[in-house]
Amino acid sequence: MHPLARNLALASLPFALLGSSIALANDVNLPRTMAWTAYGTNSSGYAQAVAIGNMLQSNYGTSVRVLPGDNDVSRMTPLKQGRVDLCACGIASYYGVEGVMMFAHPDWGPQPIRLITTSTASFGxxxxxxxxxxxxxxxxxxxxxxxxxxxxxxxxxxxxxxxxxxxxxxxxxxxxxxxxxxxxxxxxxxxxxxxxxxxxxxxxxxxxxxxxxxxxxxxxxxxxxxxxxxxxxxxxxxxxxxxxxxxxxxxxxxxxxxxxYPYPIVVGNADLDDDIAYGLIRALQDNYDDYKDSAPGAVGYALEYQDLQWVIPFHDAVVDYYKEIGVWTDEMQAHQDALVERQQVLLEAWNAFADDAPSDEDAFREAWMDARSEALTNAGFDPVFE
CATH class of the missing domain: 3.40.190.10 (Periplasmic binding protein-like II)
Incomplete structure (x- = not known):
């Protein structure tokens, strides 16, 4: 079954059940201010981040500062440095998890990124x-x-x-x-x-x-x-x-x-505060009608458009939310566990490799990709990128 169709079926649980599950959840506890990076000011990703920020300000008193970035480096660097809470990124967030392409570089390597939510809209x-x-x-x-x-x-x-x-x-x-x-x-x-x-x-x-x-x-x-x-x-x-x-x-x-594939992909670091991760995913679902028509593509945050078995592991607090509303399955948990294990393999391989890596950037990239492929293969994973 197509992932979106599968999740649509899960999302069609009786509203009474969903409502009672949500009612049992802890209150949303978001900080007074948050900082995000996003695509440039003329992008739909930036417009969506602003629309979500307006919803959070109206409903929770949380002010969101959205920092536009013209390229992947300018969007991902503040997240890596811990200067922003979240990035409304593109598919480069997945490349970051995998430590490939621009991330196969001495300044980067695999990034300990966790997924909060995504938007999949009507375009392709x-x-x-x-x-x-x-x-x-x-x-x-x-x-x-x-x-x-x-x-x-x-x-x-x-x-x-x-x-x-x-x-x-x-x-x-x-x-x-x-x-x-x-x-x-x-x-x-x-x-x-x-x-x-x-x-x-x-x-x-x-x-x-x-x-x-x-x-x-x-x-x-x-x-x-x-x-x-x-x-x-x-x-x-x-x-x-x-x-x-x-x-x-x-x-x-x-x-x-x-x-x-989704755009934008809202990600944070693995150590993102649980209150922020949980509060955001719950706020996005509880208040969907407040922002879904406020920016092009914002309808794509609906529960039925969330692929709960995608390529980036979810933040633990997001998993907790999906468990509370009754849509998280054993199959999803197994997939999540495998993604987290894959990321741990990559991080350990990077730490071992970086200690004695070539200084030339081209040689560094080639050697890292070989080391990465070997580590993933030995752990039973498909390297995907060679």
Missing amino acids: LSLAVAGDLEVETPADLRGKRIAYIRGDDALNKGTEAYLAFGGLTWDDVERIDYPGYGRSFDGIIAGNVDASFTTTVTPPAQQLASSPRGISWPVLDPNDEEAWERMRAVAPYFHPHEITSGAGGISADNPVNSAS
């Missing part, structure tokens, strides 16, 4: 393909010109995952390098490249849809288990998602079977 994350190519599925991308964004691991990993769904790799397409995300869409419109990874609602996708080439989105069969296994082997954070908003006429009346 997909390859925007020029509409004049008649690409219907990822397999049709063979031989096409695909954008590779220098310095943006998350976007390139998304592209690689879509290719894997179609049984393809970078060797099966023509890779066209671009210095930035926006430039790749200029390249599609100009006829110099055929596809680039994005969200379905982003302005560049809208611009492509309005161009002479038009836009199309590859369809991912939600029942093709082998294809999903290939995709998740590359990027395990993707899940099937019916997109109901996006460029090119996507709507509730004209949906597309595709993929998505």
Whole structure:
């Protein structure tokens, strides 16, 4: 069963049961002030953080200061240093847990991050393909010109995952390098490249849809288990998602079977105060109607959109909340325990590796990835990133 559908079924427990469970919970005990980092001020993630902050101020007297960050480093560094309570991050939070990509660096390594909540809205994350190519599925991308964004691991990993769904790799397409995300869409419109990874609602996708080439989105069969296994082997954070908003006429009346992962991903450190973690998740669920329409995508915090068996371990106090409302299962606990164990393996491997690591950054990264893979494999885990 799809994770969201499974959790929807759990969320459909009788309201009387949920209400009585919540009533037994401790009172919300949030601090007077909190600090978050988020994406830039023009992003939906920032707007959602502000909307949540307004709800917390109105209902609990908690003032939230949202610090915008233009890139993953500026969003994650204050969390690492303990200068903020939470980060409304993107998928880089998962890379941080795993200690890969930008985190395979002497200044970083695996981060002891815990999940508070996520938002999964109506849009998808997909390859925007020029509409004049008649690409219907990822397999049709063979031989096409695909954008590779220098310095943006998350976007390139998304592209690689879509290719894997179609049984393809970078060797099966023509890779066209671009210095930035926006430039790749200029390249599609100009006829110099055929596809680039994005969200379905982003302005560049809208611009492509309005161009002479038009836009199309590859369809991912939600029942093709082998294809999903290939995709998740590359990027395990993707899940099937019916997109109901996006460029090119996507709507509730004209949906597309595709993929998505949450954005934003609200995380804190493992040592985040229990009162903050518990208070926030309870406040978000108890007062959902107060903020769900206050920012684009805020509807995605509803209980039925929470994947309780995702790729980042939950904060212990969040697990306590889900137990109280009766939706936490033994299967979820086993998954949580495995994620925590995986993170402990990574942290121990990092501590052992860093004591005698190469000083050259490239050599450091290569040696760490080898050490990381060995430690995870020996502990019975899939390294995922090689």
